[in-house]
Amino acid sequence: MSLSRPSTAFDSLAVEESFFDRERSKLIDEISAGFEELLGHTNVLNRKLEEVYGVGKEFTTVAALWGKFRELIKEQQTELAQSADVGVPGTGSTNFTSSVANKNTS
Numbered sequence: 001m002s003l004s005r006p007s008t009a010f011d012s013l014a015v016e017e018s019f020f021d022r023e024r025s026k027l028i029d030e031i032s033a034g035f036e037e038l039l040g041h042t043n044v045l046n047r048k049l050e051e052v053y054g055v056g057k058e059f060t061t062v063a064a065l066w067g068k069f070r071e072l073i074k075e076q077q078t079e080l081a082q083s084a085d086v087g088v089p090g091t092g093s094t095n096f097t098s099s100v101a102n103k104n105t106s
Helices: 019-058 060-085 098-103
Strands: none
Touching: 019 060
C-alpha cells in the first residue's frame, strides 16, 4: 500500500474532483496553515510585549526615586544660589568671589 496515494478501492464510487476543486482545496489548506502560523507569531509577540511592559513597570519605582533625588538636588542648588550673597563662612566678606577679584585688582 502506497502512502503517497490513497486507496483506489472507492475511486470508482467517488465523484471525481475537478482541477478547480483540487486547487481550491490546496489553497484553502495553505491559507489555513498561514493563519495558524500568523496566530502563533502573534501570540509570541503578545507575550514579548507583556514582558517588556512588565520590565518597564519594574523601573517605575526606580525612576520615581531618581526623580525625587533630582528635585532634592535642584532645591539645594536653588538654596545655595540664593545664599551666595551671604558669603562663604570664614572669609570675612559678604561675597567670596568679589573679595578675591578685589585682591587681584589691587
